[in-house]
Structure formats: C-alpha cells, structure tokens
Amino acid sequence: MFPAQRSRRARAVNNRILVIDDNEDFRLLAQLALQAENFDVSVAANGHDGMSLLRKRGVDVVVTDIVMPEQDGIETIAQLRKEFPAIKVIAISGAVSGTGFDYLKVPVQLGAARILRKPFDIQELVRLIRELAPAE
Amino acid sequence: MPEHNPPLSDWDNPAAQVLHGRAGDFGQSQRLEAMAELSSEVAHDVNNALQVIKSAVEILRRRLPSGETDVARMVDMLSRNADGAASLMQQLLGFAGRLPLEPKPVDVNELIAGMAGQLREAAGSGVSLETALGGELWEICVDVGGLKTAMLNLCANGRDAVAHEGVLTLETRNVQSANSTAATGNGPALGEYVAITVRDNGSGMTPQVVAKVFDPYFTTKATGKGAGFGLSQVYGFMKQSNGYIDIDSAPGKGTSVTLCFPRSEAAGPAP
Numbered sequence: 001m002f003p004a005q006r007s008r009r010a011r012a013v014n015n016r017i018l019v020i021d022d023n024e025d026f027r028l029l030a031q032l033a034l035q036a037e038n039f040d041v042s043v044a045a046n047g048h049d050g051m052s053l054l055r056k057r058g059v060d061v062v063v064t065d066i067v068m069p070e071q072d073g074i075e076t077i078a079q080l081r082k083e084f085p086a087i088k089v090i091a092i093s094g095a096v097s098g099t100g101f102d103y104l105k106v107p108v109q110l111g112a113a114r115i116l117r118k119p120f121d122i123q124e125l126v127r128l129i130r131e132l133a134p135a136e
Numbered sequence: 137m138p139e140h141n142p143p144l145s146d147w148d149n150p151a152a153q154v155l156h157g158r159a160g161d162f163g164q165s166q167r168l169e170a171m172a173e174l175s176s177e178v179a180h181d182v183n184n185a186l187q188v189i190k191s192a193v194e195i196l197r198r199r200l201p202s203g204e205t206d207v208a209r210m211v212d213m214l215s216r217n218a219d220g221a222a223s224l225m226q227q228l229l230g231f232a233g234r235l236p237l238e239p240k241p242v243d244v245n246e247l248i249a250g251m252a253g254q255l256r257e258a259a260g261s262g263v264s265l266e267t268a269l270g271g272e273l274w275e276i277c278v279d280v281g282g283l284k285t286a287m288l289n290l291c292a293n294g295r296d297a298v299a300h301e302g303v304l305t306l307e308t309r310n311v312q313s314a315n316s317t318a319a320t321g322n323g324p325a326l327g328e329y330v331a332i333t334v335r336d337n338g339s340g341m342t343p344q345v346v347a348k349v350f351d352p353y354f355t356t357k358a359t360g361k362g363a364g365f366g367l368s369q370v371y372g373f374m375k376q377s378n379g380y381i382d383i384d385s386a387p388g389k390g391t392s393v394t395l396c397f398p399r400s401e402a403a404g405p406a407p
Contacts, residue, residue, distance in 0.1 A: 023184055029191040036198070067180065094183030096176050096234040104236070119186035119222050122194045 015133035016040045016058065020050035020076065021065040021092070030063070033122045039129065047076030054080075059087060060133050063125065066093035066103050077110045085111075088132040090125070094118035164347050168371065171352065172232040179229055186225070189218045231352050231368035233375035237279035241400055244276060244283075244308050244330055245269045251284055258291040259304050265291070270309035276330045276397040282373045289366040290334035290393050297338030297391060307333040311396060328399040329379070335392040341385040349383070370395070 017039045019030045027043040034041045042059070044050035048071040050064065062080060066073035077089055091107035092115070104115040114128045193214045200208055229235050248255070248269065259265040287306075294304045311331045341349070341356075348354045350371040374381050378398055385391035 023188065025188040026184070026191065029188060029195060032195055033191065036195075094187060095180045096183075096229050096232070118183040119190045119218070122191040 014038065014040050015060045015129070016042070017061050017063065017129060017133075018042050018044065018050060018053060018059040019063045020044045020047060020068070020073070021063075022046055022068040023065070029122070030125070033126065034129070037126050039133075045070075047071030047073060047079070050076060051079055051083075054084060054087075058084075061088045061090065061129050063090045063092060063129070066091060066107065067095045074106055074110065077107050077112055081111045088113045090114045090116065090128055090132070092116045092118060092120070092125075164350075168350055172372065172375075175228040175232040175352075176234045179225055179232070179234070182221070182225055186218055186222050189214065190222075193218060227365045227369060228352060229372075231350075231365070231372045233372035235282075235372070235376070237282055237373075237376055239277045239279050239377070241275050242278050242280060242283065243273070244332060244397075245273050247280065247283065248287070248306065248308070251287075254284070254288060255291055255306065258288045258295065260295040262301055263295050263298055264301075264303045266303060266305045268305060268307040270307070272310070273308055274310050274328060274330050274399040277400045278377050278379075278397055279373075282377070286370045286373050286395060287332065287334070289370055290395075293366060293393075294334050294336035294338065294391070297340075298336045299338070303337050305333075305335040307331075307335065309333075310399075313396075329396040330399060331394050331396045333392055333394040335390065337390040340387045340389045340391055342387055346383055346385055 017034055019027055019034070019041060020043070021027050021030070022045050024045070027045070031041045031043055042053060042057075044053050046068045047064065050062070051071070054062070062076075064073045064076055073091060073093070077091065080087055080089060089107070089112040091104060091112040093103045094117070095103040104117060107115060113132055116125060116128070193211055197208075197211050197215070200211065226235070248267065256265055291304060291306070295302075298304065309331050311329050313326055313329055345356060349367045352365060352368045354368075371381065374395060380396050382394040382396065383391070384394075
C-alpha cells in the first residue's frame, strides 16, 4: 500500500456512519461493506428510527434512502439540517424522476452533500464516505 | 403541419401531446402512456432489487478465496447480468420520460456541425448524408446528450431503412405550431418550434408499423440489429422536453421523422 493510501484509510477508521433504508437486505449489505472498511456502522429502517438513534449517539455521515415508509428521506434530511447541521448526508434512491420532480434534486436543495442513484457500486459509497468523513 | 394535428380529444392525454401525424393515434397514445407509467412504477422496486444484488456480488467477490475459479466466474456472470438489467431499466426509464435531464440553451445547427463525424458514422458507409440547415434558427433549451442520442437514433434507423446507396437528409427549420387548442392549455403551445427532420428514401412503413414504432422492444430489424429501444427513448425524451414528434411514412416512399422543440424563452436567433 502506498503511503498516501495508508494515510487516507487511517483517517476513516472509526468514523461513525448511519445507514437509513427500508430494505433490510441492503441495510445488512451496506453494514458488511462499510464495517469491512473499518467504519462504525449503525442502521435504521426509516427516518423516524434514524433520527431517534442520532439523538442518542452522534454520527459523522448519514446515508439515507429517499422513498421510505414512516418518515421519508426528504423529511429526514430537513430535520437533520435543522438539528445536526454538521452531519454530512449522502442521499440514495432507486426512485425515478417524474415530470418536474427529481427525487435526488430535492435532497441536494436541502443540503445533502452527495447523491447516488440506485443501483450503484457499493465501493462508490465507500469512496464518498471517505471524502466526507472528518479526519479522526 | 396543421393537417397532421390529432383530434381535440387527444390533447387530454399527455402522450398525445408528444405524438403528431400518423403517429398520433389516440389508442396508441393511451397504450404508450400506460406502458410508460408501468415502467416508471416498476423501476423503483427493480432498482432496489438490483442494488441488493450488485452489493452482495461485490462483497462476495472481495471475500472469495483465491483459486475458486468456477465460483469467481459465476460471480462475474451475476455482476454482468445485474449491470445488463440496470442498463435495461435505464432504457425503460428513457421511454417513460423519467431520466434526469439538464436542459441548456442549444443552437441546433451548431450542435449538428459539431457532431458531423458521429452522424456520418451512424448513417453508415454507402449511405449519402445530406444536410439542409435552416438559417436564423431559433435557440432551444434542451438536454444536449439526449438530443444527440435522439438524432443518432434517427440516423441509424434511416440507415437501416435505406440499406446501401440510399440518401439520408437532416433538415432544421423554424416552424409555427398551428394547434388551435393551445388556449385550453392542452397540446403543444401555439407558437414557435425548432424542427429537426431526418428523412430517408428507404422502404417506408405501413400505418400498422408506424402505430407501434415507439413501443419498447418493437423492431422490424433482423435479430441482433436492434433491441427496439431507439424510438422508445426518442419518445420519452420528446415528452420530457415538452416537444412533439411527427412521422410521415408510406411503403416505398421513405420516412420522415420530425422532432419539434419549443423555441427557448430567450427570444432571438441563436448567436
């Protein structure tokens, strides 16, 4: 491993990541993939549970789906910006644009730092988190 | 093109606003709109399923012990097929008019001049590609990538229709919409459009074929020569771009496909 790569990886160790997605399989896979990269990962099935978890323990980066039951990603990002403005948000969605509406444009307007359209490469998610996660 | 305007009732249907001329049959419009709606409804669930498959495949690949060549090959198969399915979803979303677009002011003549090589290649060897670009062409506001893809699709279709030694003509001009229903808010707004026509002197199409040309998977080409998504994507793109399509075709008389885009809000010819 080159020194620059080692340094980049070391900075990401133990960054706390919260993944909010109503798809149980994706939650498990995201957790496995991110834990393999030494992130400290917690998961929630909807925005409401995610916000409850956030209030108990802080995180550095939130990865949130947009279309979810209980509380969707749009409302969650809006709450995040208000309560925890320092937390970086990555919005992910498999939903598609409608006429005059793009499910991933609204999160950007609300302050999401990055967006990913499903299906994406899980390593792309890792890369974005590394970009956004603060140095330890 | 006033003689090609569909009946008033068609303008109640969003898809009918996209289709003009012989392509503007009301039943066809309803059918296309139903297919487009279904495609976009299905997309969310399919994309989520593909996300799980792609993520699991990637994790499996990283955990695979070295020497497991048969298993590695199967993982590659899964990955390749998941990517193929994702690409198919993109094509269906293109047809449904649900792709993210970034409209920008475009001088169509300039764009065509800049992609002369690509258009020439799409027309193929042995087919003559002629251009008749109108002067003082108005500016339009459209997604550049989408417009390029649409024009290349039309040229490729024209090439296949004329086979060898045919002629493809690419024309641009300013047109006035003669749609008298604009006052009701239905149909393309009464006013000014930029028309891009791809005309071929090939075999032409029967009305029955014209009625299906925008259907996903519909193709008259030999197996392996076309998946049947080219015109479906053009249809979705025109719907998303607030434009409309006019098709004029008859067996033995060639085909003209015209894409009409509303003149940009910023008035005046392109600089």
